[in-house]
Amino acid sequence: MNIGKSLLVIGIIWLLAGSISCGKQEASDKPSPPARASSGPAKPDGGAAADIKMGAAKVVPLSDPTLVFDEDEFNFGSATMGSQLTHTFNFYNTGSQDLVIIRVRHT
Amino acid sequence: MTRGIVIPPGAGSSLDITLSTAKCKETLVKYAYMDSNDPAKPQYEIRVKAVLDNPKQMLNYAPLFADFGQIAKGAKAERTIKLTNNNPFDVKLVVIDSPDQKYVSKYKIKDTELKSGESTEIVFTLADNIHSGIFYTSITLEGEGKPETRISITIKGVTIG
Numbered sequence: 001m002n003i004g005k006s007l008l009v010i011g012i013i014w015l016l017a018g019s020i021s022c023g024k025q026e027a028s029d030k031p032s033p034p035a036r037a038s039s040g041p042a043k044p045d046g047g048a049a050a051d052i053k054m055g056a057a058k059v060v061p062l063s064d065p066t067l068v069f070d071e072d073e074f075n076f077g078s079a080t081m082g083s084q085l086t087h088t089f090n091f092y093n094t095g096s097q098d099l100v101i102i103r104v105r106h107t
Numbered sequence: 108m109t110r111g112i113v114i115p116p117g118a119g120s121s122l123d124i125t126l127s128t129a130k131c132k133e134t135l136v137k138y139a140y141m142d143s144n145d146p147a148k149p150q151y152e153i154r155v156k157a158v159l160d161n162p163k164q165m166l167n168y169a170p171l172f173a174d175f176g177q178i179a180k181g182a183k184a185e186r187t188i189k190l191t192n193n194n195p196f197d198v199k200l201v202v203i204d205s206p207d208q209k210y211v212s213k214y215k216i217k218d219t220e221l222k223s224g225e226s227t228e229i230v231f232t233l234a235d236n237i238h239s240g241i242f243y244t245s246i247t248l249e250g251e252g253k254p255e256t257r258i259s260i261t262i263k264g265v266t267i268g
Contacts, residue, residue: 065116067145073154074204076126076247077257078161080171084243085126085259087204089153092119095145101112102142104122 066095125243126155134158157259165194166250166258173231175264184233188260192221198250200227206262207244210234214246229260237266 070090079085093099114120128135136156142149158164173186192198200219212234218227229246242264249257 064146065114065144067141067143067148067151069151069153072152073156074124075254075257076155076157076245076259077249077254078164078166079128079157079159079259080261081128081132081159083126083128083157083159083172083245083259083261084263085128085155085157085245085247085261086207086243087124087126087155087245087247089122089124090119091114091122091141091151093114093116096116098116099114100144101114102144104139104141106139107137 063096065093065097065099067099068092068094122153124153124155126157128157128159131159133160163255164258165192166198166248166256167191167193168229168258168260173229173260173262175233175262177265177267178233180237180239180266180268181235182233183235186231186233186262188229188231189226190221190229191226192223192250194250194253194256195223196250196253197222198253198256200248201251202246202248203257204245204247204259206231206246208234210237210242210244210264211262216248231262233264239266239268241265 068091072089074087074089076085076087112120122139122141124139126135126137134156135158136154139153139155141151141153143151145151168188168190170188173188175184175186178184190200198221200216200221202216206214210233211231214229214231216227216229218225221227231246243261244263245259245261247257247259
């Protein structure tokens with residue numbers, strides 16, 4: 001699939017003030033995973049044009065918007081305290097309807 | 108927080124993450140959640156993690172940051188980090204994540220294959236067209252096949268004028 005990349009870029013900065021505790025956050029910050037629906041991308045009918053008859057057109061449903069990240073975790077490894085570390089996560093809409101990013105939150 | 112960004116079918120975008128570790132110690136794990144209208148995954152979780160001032164770190168470097176300090180906008184500048192392999196084994200350095208080219212136009216690792224105890228230099232060249240103000244980016248690298256050796260180094264500065 002040839003996926004074009006828009007110029008849109010979303011940024012998040014975690015500025016860790018003193019009131020925000022560091023370390024051992026994996027358990028406390030992590031919410032319950034959302035329920036996962038079972039729907040997948042719809043597969044278009046693979047029939048040849050000769051199979052299509054007048055008055056019997058089939059409706060091919062659009063698949064839902066599908067959010068896919070290249071990766072969902074990045075490990076910076078060891079770093080010096082006081083570092084400002086940057087990483088870019090790429091994501092795509094592999095569905096066939098508009099994907100609407102409602103919001104981005106962070107712990 | 109970001110609201111109502113539309114990604115058409117077949118298109119993509121990116122999420123820039125900056126992890127500031129000013130007052131943290133030890134292992135740091137942070138999460139971001141992207142809420143969307145994808146019915147299969149309405150809340151997508153991504154994670155970043157780092158180990159700060161890791162006593163087990165064996166790819167050591169100095170200085171601790173590639174700091175360009177205050178520098179005139181458009182000025183040419185380089186900063187060098189000396190990196191030493193203190194592992195008991197040889198490593199071949201591989202770059203996992205490069206610095207943002209908006210800030211660092213190029214970088215060069217003089218020797219990527221380091222025997223135990225050997226050092227090399229990483230030279231960062233400042234980009235020409237940085238906007239005025241504070242900037243920072245980072246480089247992440249490790250010994251090939253040795254993910255436990257991974258390190259990230261901050262590159263920063265302030266352009267004036």
